Amino acid sequence: MEKRIELEKRGQTCDQIKELNLDNCRSPTIVGLDDSFVNLESLSMINSGLVSLKGFPNLPNLKRLELSDNKISNGLNHLKGSPNLEYLNLCGNKIKDFETLEPLKELKKLEILDLFNCEVTEIPDYRKKEEEESEEFNPDEEDEEDDDIYDEEDEEGEDQLKGQKRKQTEDGDEVVDGKNKKVQLNDSSKSKSDESMENKEDDLAVPAE
Numbered sequence: 001m002e003k004r005i006e007l008e009k010r011g012q013t014c015d016q017i018k019e020l021n022l023d024n025c026r027s028p029t030i031v032g033l034d035d036s037f038v039n040l041e042s043l044s045m046i047n048s049g050l051v052s053l054k055g056f057p058n059l060p061n062l063k064r065l066e067l068s069d070n071k072i073s074n075g076l077n078h079l080k081g082s083p084n085l086e087y088l089n090l091c092g093n094k095i096k097d098f099e100t101l102e103p104l105k106e107l108k109k110l111e112i113l114d115l116f117n118c119e120v121t122e123i124p125d126y127r128k129k130e131e132e133e134s135e136e137f138n139p140d141e142e143d144e145e146d147d148d149i150y151d152e153e154d155e156e157g158e159d160q161l162k163g164q165k166r167k168q169t170e171d172g173d174e175v176v177d178g179k180n181k182k183v184q185l186n187d188s189s190k191s192k193s194d195e196s197m198e199n200k201e202d203d204l205a206v207p208a209e
Helices: 002-009 098-106 126-137 139-170 192-204
Strands: 019-021 042-044 064-066 087-089 112-114 173-176 179-182
Touching (some): 002 019
């Protein structure tokens, strides 16, 4: 693996490399790859004969990691030094249970985890468990959905209150702090019935002598 890394560097320094392909290099352990690859964003070690991730370096900018068709059965905790990892391919490895995947919960930005052809996918109710694990990996999505629901409910409540105000205003009422308050629509003039009665009284009045 060390010779392959030197070949792939092509004269560049470790901190200049953003992509590194070590497919088919045939090494049971990680050798020659260290913390000096600080800007590495994509690493591929497909079919490299890996049986362990022990010694996996801290790669703070790593976003994509290809590890398919190896013999990895545990030790995923060694990936904790790559907090920005978004894509992880473990297809065709020896992952047998969900306990082995527990350390991946620490990778808060992990969006895609490929476990095709791993024994863990043969567990009864695997899909249901996978959905539960996915929710734990991405709790923010559920919070956003809840926020959307609350926003819709708030908007509906406001619309209902506005409709209630309009109806009550038409009936001569208005809502003030949630209570009904009578509104006098003709506060500066007398009603027509009152004016009519006064006119009749004037007609019947006897002029003074």
